[in-house]
Amino acid sequence: MADQDLDEYRxxxxxxxxxxxxxxxxxxxxxxxESHKAAYLRVCKKQDAARRVGxxxxxxxxxxxxxxxSRLRNAVAPRVWSEVSAIAGEVDGIASIRTKNTADVLDxxxxxxxxxxxxxxxxxxxxxxxxxAVGARVTVPDTEALERALVEVRSRFGTGPxxxxxxxxxxxxxxxxxxxxxxVVPLLISTEADGQPYTFELQLCTRxxxxxxxxxxxxxxxxxVESTPIQQTVVRRMxxxxxxxxxxxxxxxxx
Amino acid sequence: xxxxxxxxxxxVHVKKPGGDVVTVFVIDARRYADDQAARDVISxxxxxxxxxxxxxxFEYIQVRRDQPLPDLPTWEDYQRQTESVDGREAKP
Numbered sequence: 001m002a003d004q005d006l007d008e009y010r011x012x013x014x015x016x017x018x019x020x021x022x023x024x025x026x027x028x029x030x031x032x033x034e035s036h037k038a039a040y041l042r043v044c045k046k047q048d049a050a051r052r053v054g055x056x057x058x059x060x061x062x063x064x065x066x067x068x069x070s071r072l073r074n075a076v077a078p079r080v081w082s083e084v085s086a087i088a089g090e091v092d093g094i095a096s097i098r099t100k101n102t103a104d105v106l107d108x109x110x111x112x113x114x115x116x117x118x119x120x121x122x123x124x125x126x127x128x129x130x131x132x133a134v135g136a137r138v139t140v141p142d143t144e145a146l147e148r149a150l151v152e153v154r155s156r157f158g159t160g161p162x163x164x165x166x167x168x169x170x171x172x173x174x175x176x177x178x179x180x181x182x183x184v185v186p187l188l189i190s191t192e193a194d195g196q197p198y199t200f201e202l203q204l205c206t207r208x209x210x211x212x213x214x215x216x217x218x219x220x221x222x223x224x225v226e227s228t229p230i231q232q233t234v235v236r237r238m239x240x241x242x243x244x245x246x247x248x249x250x251x252x253x254x255x
Numbered sequence: 256x257x258x259x260x261x262x263x264x265x266x267v268h269v270k271k272p273g274g275d276v277v278t279v280f281v282i283d284a285r286r287y288a289d290d291q292a293a294r295d296v297i298s299x300x301x302x303x304x305x306x307x308x309x310x311x312x313f314e315y316i317q318v319r320r321d322q323p324l325p326d327l328p329t330w331e332d333y334q335r336q337t338e339s340v341d342g343r344e345a346k347p
Contacts, residue, residue: 066305069301069305070298070301070302070305073297073298073301073313074294074297074298074301077313077315078294081263081315085317088317094317095317096314096315096316096317097314097315098312098313098314098315099312099313100310100311100312101301101304101305101309101310101311101312101313102305102308103304103305103308103309103310103311104270104310104311104312107270107310222274222276224274224275224276
């Protein structure tokens with residue numbers, strides 16, 4: 001990037017190929033006024049009382065969420081593991097998944113309901129709104145494999161209104177306003193276990209973007225690791241350079 | 256986590272009051288007779304943390320047959336140490 005910042009670099013050296021095409025809208029919008037995700041979550045909540053539990057649960061509600069999270073861990077996670085491992089195997093990637101337990105899900109419900117620094121509160125936030133209670137990541141060697149991963153995901157989960165892809169964001173095509181260097185393709189995927197509907201978040205990312213985003217996440221966004229302002233500047237610069245390198249890679253492949 | 260292999264591990268992270276996240280133990284599926292035996296242990300660990308209302312994340316990673324894992328306590332070590340501190344035995 002030399003002396004340019006990332007936005008200047010993006011403008012002067014635009015990325016090429018499918019990652020930089022505008023993110024498709026068809027998995028996100030089921031019909032005017034209702035997203036595919038919102039419609040699916042409404043059905044999930046209707047069928048499962050545990051997912052209608054909000055902040056400050058009663059003891060009975062807590063027990064219902066314990067049982068729900070046990071389903072996530074024992075029934076949903078193995079299915080997700082099987083699916084994302086298969087995707088990873090097709091694209092030279094590495095799969096990982098994580099599941100939140102009861103107290104962690106309810107902690108998120110409480111934080112989202114009351115609002116946290118920089119975010120307004122979301123009244124009525126419920127357990128069923130924690131769509132990343134099961135999260136998966138497929139980390140691939142480079143942007144060429146990332147493009148293949150996206151094709152593989154579309155092939156497995158479909159496209160259009162019947163697709164299992166409830167939501168797709170492409171941060172190569174459209175960087176996040178609050179972190180313009182964060183490069184990942186997060187998707188929300190529907191799944192079923194024992195006849196019940198669930199969701200999981202799937203992140204597709206390159207190895208360099210994964211390392212850069214983990215560093216930023218753990219030192220700045222969540223600050224699990226203490227860092228000085230100078231160290232934070234270095235981390236942000238590394239993340240921007242990782243984004244620029246991914247972009248440069250696509251420019252070499254698509255002349 | 257399927258019926259055909261046990262080349263995975265589950266690393267458990269707990270969230271401390273105040274928000275710090277600490278990695279506390281690992282369940283290495285390769286140590287168990289089969290996939291289901293390892294999943295049973297995860298279920299037991301999940302119940303243990305739920306009983307204590309400890310916020311936690313269970314992270315599953317792929318491992319090679321000979322891949323070393325981070326030097327972390329096993330589930331059995333963590334369970335023993337936690338019970339010795341809080342004085343609560345596992346439910347029968």
